[in-house]
Amino acid sequence: MLDMRHSPIAKRLTWINVLVSGTALLSACVAFLAYDQYTFREGLLRNLSVQAQIIGSNSVSALTFNDPQAAKTTLTALSSSPDIIAAAIFNLDGSLFAQYSRFPDAKVVDAPGTIGELETVRFTNREVMLLEPIVFQGRRLGTVYIRSDLQERTQRLKRYATIAAVVLLLSLLAALLVSAFFRRSFAQPIVGLAETARVVSQERNYSLRVPSTGRRDEVAVLIDAFNNMLAQIQQRDEALRHAQDELEQRVEERTRQLVAANRELEAFSYSVSHDLRGPLEIINGFAHILQMENGAAFDASARECVLQITGATHRMSELIDDLLNLSRVSTTAMHRERVDLTQMSKSIVDQLCRREPDRRVEFSAQECMTVEADARLIRIVLENLLRNAWKYTSKNQTAHIEFGCEQRLGRSTFYVRDDGAGFDPALADRLFKPFQRLHTTSEFAGTGIGLATVHRIIARHGGEVWAEGSPQKGAAFFFTLP
Amino acid sequence: MRVPRRVSPLFFVLSLLVCAASVSAQQPKASEAEVEAVYIFKFSQFITWPGNARSAPTFDICILGDDPLGPFLDRTVRGERVNGKAVVDRHLARPQDAQGCSILYISRSENYRLRQVLATVRELPLLTVSDIPEFSSKGGMIEFVLQSGRVRFQVNLTPAEQAGLSMSSELLKVAVAVKSGGGQGSQ
Numbered sequence: 001m002l003d004m005r006h007s008p009i010a011k012r013l014t015w016i017n018v019l020v021s022g023t024a025l026l027s028a029c030v031a032f033l034a035y036d037q038y039t040f041r042e043g044l045l046r047n048l049s050v051q052a053q054i055i056g057s058n059s060v061s062a063l064t065f066n067d068p069q070a071a072k073t074t075l076t077a078l079s080s081s082p083d084i085i086a087a088a089i090f091n092l093d094g095s096l097f098a099q100y101s102r103f104p105d106a107k108v109v110d111a112p113g114t115i116g117e118l119e120t121v122r123f124t125n126r127e128v129m130l131l132e133p134i135v136f137q138g139r140r141l142g143t144v145y146i147r148s149d150l151q152e153r154t155q156r157l158k159r160y161a162t163i164a165a166v167v168l169l170l171s172l173l174a175a176l177l178v179s180a181f182f183r184r185s186f187a188q189p190i191v192g193l194a195e196t197a198r199v200v201s202q203e204r205n206y207s208l209r210v211p212s213t214g215r216r217d218e219v220a221v222l223i224d225a226f227n228n229m230l231a232q233i234q235q236r237d238e239a240l241r242h243a244q245d246e247l248e249q250r251v252e253e254r255t256r257q258l259v260a261a262n263r264e265l266e267a268f269s270y271s272v273s274h275d276l277r278g279p280l281e282i283i284n285g286f287a288h289i290l291q292m293e294n295g296a297a298f299d300a301s302a303r304e305c306v307l308q309i310t311g312a313t314h315r316m317s318e319l320i321d322d323l324l325n326l327s328r329v330s331t332t333a334m335h336r337e338r339v340d341l342t343q344m345s346k347s348i349v350d351q352l353c354r355r356e357p358d359r360r361v362e363f364s365a366q367e368c369m370t371v372e373a374d375a376r377l378i379r380i381v382l383e384n385l386l387r388n389a390w391k392y393t394s395k396n397q398t399a400h401i402e403f404g405c406e407q408r409l410g411r412s413t414f415y416v417r418d419d420g421a422g423f424d425p426a427l428a429d430r431l432f433k434p435f436q437r438l439h440t441t442s443e444f445a446g447t448g449i450g451l452a453t454v455h456r457i458i459a460r461h462g463g464e465v466w467a468e469g470s471p472q473k474g475a476a477f478f479f480t481l482p
Numbered sequence: 483m484r485v486p487r488r489v490s491p492l493f494f495v496l497s498l499l500v501c502a503a504s505v506s507a508q509q510p511k512a513s514e515a516e517v518e519a520v521y522i523f524k525f526s527q528f529i530t531w532p533g534n535a536r537s538a539p540t541f542d543i544c545i546l547g548d549d550p551l552g553p554f555l556d557r558t559v560r561g562e563r564v565n566g567k568a569v570v571d572r573h574l575a576r577p578q579d580a581q582g583c584s585i586l587y588i589s590r591s592e593n594y595r596l597r598q599v600l601a602t603v604r605e606l607p608l609l610t611v612s613d614i615p616e617f618s619s620k621g622g623m624i625e626f627v628l629q630s631g632r633v634r635f636q637v638n639l640t641p642a643e644q645a646g647l648s649m650s651s652e653l654l655k656v657a658v659a660v661k662s663g664g665g666q667g668s669q
Contacts, residue, residue: 061652064524066517066632070656137527 010187017179018172025171029164036160040153044128045121051081052132052144059089059144060136063097071098083152085127088145089134097142126150189213193223206234266327273323280320284313315447322449325380326434329457334374341369341382341414345403348383352390359399361390366404369414371481377457378481384450385416385477391444392475393420411480419474428467454479517633518626519554522587522611525624526564528653531584532607532646538582541567544608546574546599547589577602588612588622596620600641607646618661623647627658634658 055074062071071089075098078084088099120131132144189210196210209230210223287309295303342365349363371378386401393399402417423431423438430436434452454477458465462482469475522543541564545552552573559569564584572583577599580586586608592599593614600621603610610623617625618638623645625636636659642649654660 058652058655061528061650061656064527065521065635065656067634067656 008187009190010183013182013187014176014179017175017182021171021175022168025168029168033157033160033164036156037153040156044148044153045130048128048130048146048148049132051078051084052087052130052146055087055089055146056132056134056142056144057136059098059134060141063089063091063134063141064136068098072100074098075100078146083148084146085149086145086147090143090145092140092142123150126154186219189219189223193219193226197226200230206230206237266331269323270327270331273320273327277317277320280313280316284310284317287313319447319449322447322453326449326453326456329377329380329453329460332377334377334460336372337375339371339373339375339378341371341378341403342367344375344379345382345386348379348386349390349401352387356390359390359394360397361393361399361401363401364403369403369405371412371414373461373481377460381454381457381479382416384454388450388477389416389418389420389475391420391446392422392439393418394444396420408478411482413478413480415476415478417474417476422469422471422473422475423467425468425470428469431467432465514628514633515551516554518613519551519558521626521633521635522551522555522585523558523562523569525609525611525653526569526585528650529609529642530648530650538584539567540570541565542583543569543571543585543587544574544580544583545571545587545589546577546580547591549573549589551587580606580608583608585609585611588614588617590614596622604641604644609645609647610641618659629658636661638662 055078058074059071062068062074075087075089078087078100079102082102084102086099086101089097091097122129127147127150129145129147132146134141134144193210196208200206200208209227212223213220287306291298291303291306291310295306298306345365346363349361349365353359353361382403386403389401390399393401396419400419403415404417405412405414407413421439421444427438431438432451432455435448436452437446437448439446455465458479458481463480465477465479467475467477526541526543543555543559545555552571555571559571562569574580574583574586580603583606586603588596588599588610590613592612596612596614596617597620600610604621610617611626612622612624613626614620614622615625618636621638621641623638623642625638627634627636635657637649637654637657638661639649639654640662
């Protein structure tokens, strides 16, 4: 049979209907047929036996007085019985006494009849044969042999089979009709429920509802529960979406406020730095004039004061420059172009050498290092890094500074390495934050803004910057530019 | 009635073999006298005698005249019973002795006084049988005739009815001829 386990409910219902009614009907048909065949057989035998007995009792005198002609006349009366093919009467000694055949040419008896007190019956496929003893006044006189056609039985079987087939067909049709009705009233809601559940889980559309059947059965309860569940999910979904929208809106607003505040702050610090420069120039200018015009009259202490003033204004000027740089790198537009880092580093180191010709520094730069970057910004990076190296090696007899490039994790990584004061690696993270200094100003002059600027520029280019080093063993600064 | 029971084909074949053996053991064809002796006895099975005949203690088959079938009749009736009475065969010298007989066989030797004999027994409840030609026409009840070498018989119903005997239709069925009438009736 078919594997029904995975077929739809409606189909299964139909099959169950058809199978149940078919099985019931078929077994009923078989039982009736068996009963009919049994009763038919009994009736046939009884009928044959009666006929044989009549023949027998009518042949008593013929047998007694040895008159086969009379016996034949008696047998010929069987011609009114269309099923009897042949009949015969046997003497007590088993010899043929008289015979009759429906078809003149047909052989009446294929073998002589039997002797004894037995009544014998034999069925073949198409015929039944019966032997009936002839007894007269308690004395056995002979035997009647009678052979009957089973055509009637065959025809009866055929009729029966035809009727059974028609009834079976009709009832199967009825079963199909009934199951169609059931499918509409019972399976259809379940199929609808299953289809809706599938669509809901596939499209995540919780606004769908299963139509109600209008009845009060388990399926209706199931549908109601399912619809309720969908409603709850939909409600929660909407609440969730609402909360999410609100959150997004709030984040956006905050971001906008933050950006505005940041921009304001940068504008403020830029203008402050710029405005500070004016008074500073004046202080510097007048200190210079004071030294030029009255320097000769000053004593050592006054001269020291003026020197301190000019030194302080110089440092402040640097501080302002750095602050302006820092705010500028995040606001000015970037123009990427091909930059020759080797050349740039050499010119920066030349400037440093000219400023402090007494320093003994051995600088080496790898040849032909080029990148795609904003030339002005990348120059600020290199200036900061090289100036740092220059500065922190100032206590060396002979300083070594190296600018190069190597492959790390598949990326071109540039580095500036020196053999100067170095730093505590545990504090490496603080290096790139503004105004964070690992050394005192008295030890090494500086503003604490340079590396913050470097960090910002590299970040704007989408690269990374980090430092390695240890106290008194030099430092190395790495950066990548994608 | 009995319900026929089915026998196995093997048994059927075996029984056929048995009867085939018995056919081969058939006796030689009986002589005319022997057949007549048997027939005389067997007539008793198809004839009903009137009530007054039933009082006799035995069922007597009597032979009048020469006795060509005496030994055969002896053998036939030995140990037989009719209506619960023992069958006895006896020889009569005179027709007047027929009192008490149920069947009277009249030998050919009585042909010369047949009319007298029949008249003598007319009132008696007995069956008259003979192989005298034209016996049935002359007032006898059953007359043996030879037909293509076989013993047959013809019946005259009138004397039988007069004697109060009733003959079964079975008997009449196998008779060559059934007549009615006293002396000259034909079938």
